Amino acid sequence: MVKRTTGPEIERLIQLLAKLPGLGPRSARRAALHLIKNRERLLHPLMVAMEDAHDKVTVCSLCGNVDTIDPCTLCTDPRRDRSVICVVEDVGDLWALERANAWNGLYHVLGGTLSAIEGIRPEDLSIGQLIERAADEQVQEIVLAVNATIEGQTTAHYIIERLKGLNVATSRLAHGVPVGGELDYLDEGTITQAMKARRPF
Ligand code: ZN
Numbered sequence: 001m002v003k004r005t006t007g008p009e010i011e012r013l014i015q016l017l018a019k020l021p022g023l024g025p026r027s028a029r030r031a032a033l034h035l036i037k038n039r040e041r042l043l044h045p046l047m048v049a050m051e052d053a054h055d056k057v058t059v060c061s062l063c064g065n066v067d068t069i070d071p072c073t074l075c076t077d078p079r080r081d082r083s084v085i086c087v088v089e090d091v092g093d094l095w096a097l098e099r100a101n102a103w104n105g106l107y108h109v110l111g112g113t114l115s116a117i118e119g120i121r122p123e124d125l126s127i128g129q130l131i132e133r134a135a136d137e138q139v140q141e142i143v144l145a146v147n148a149t150i151e152g153q154t155t156a157h158y159i160i161e162r163l164k165g166l167n168v169a170t171s172r173l174a175h176g177v178p179v180g181g182e183l184d185y186l187d188e189g190t191i192t193q194a195m196k197a198r199r200p201f
Contacts, residue, residue: 064109081105083140093183100188102195113151141169170201
């Protein structure tokens, strides 16, 4: 018999918080207690924000970014350079590039990487849509900002093969992205440097 120290509602809150990345059971308990103690100032606004996000979040049908409008804020921004597309694995990588102010073109979120072990095939990612976008004559360069993991590089090579024959330049981020390093973990200066010094694939 498990000893109970709190009601099931609070237990449930702790259990859900513990599922968040970076939060173990211990920090989840601390977070829950902090929320409960700051019921009006924090718990209630968080609840409203979560409900809002839940109701309004959508995936951009052009680039795969998450936003509350489709096409997304980035795709519809007239100040962005529409001749260059930066390919990333995940929305977290896009956010990292945006945070660093490293990119003023468009994006394409693949939704993962090819992986024989996990059975992730090209058709499971948005590669087909990327090839379609690259075929637009307005597009002049595709920057592959995939992670320096084996899966990331395999995916990059596959995309390069598929892009052959299209009138579009391809490049990849320069050194500075550590092997196995995910963009999201890099500091902003490193990301900006890696983008500025990008080189032909
Ligand atoms: Zn978009």
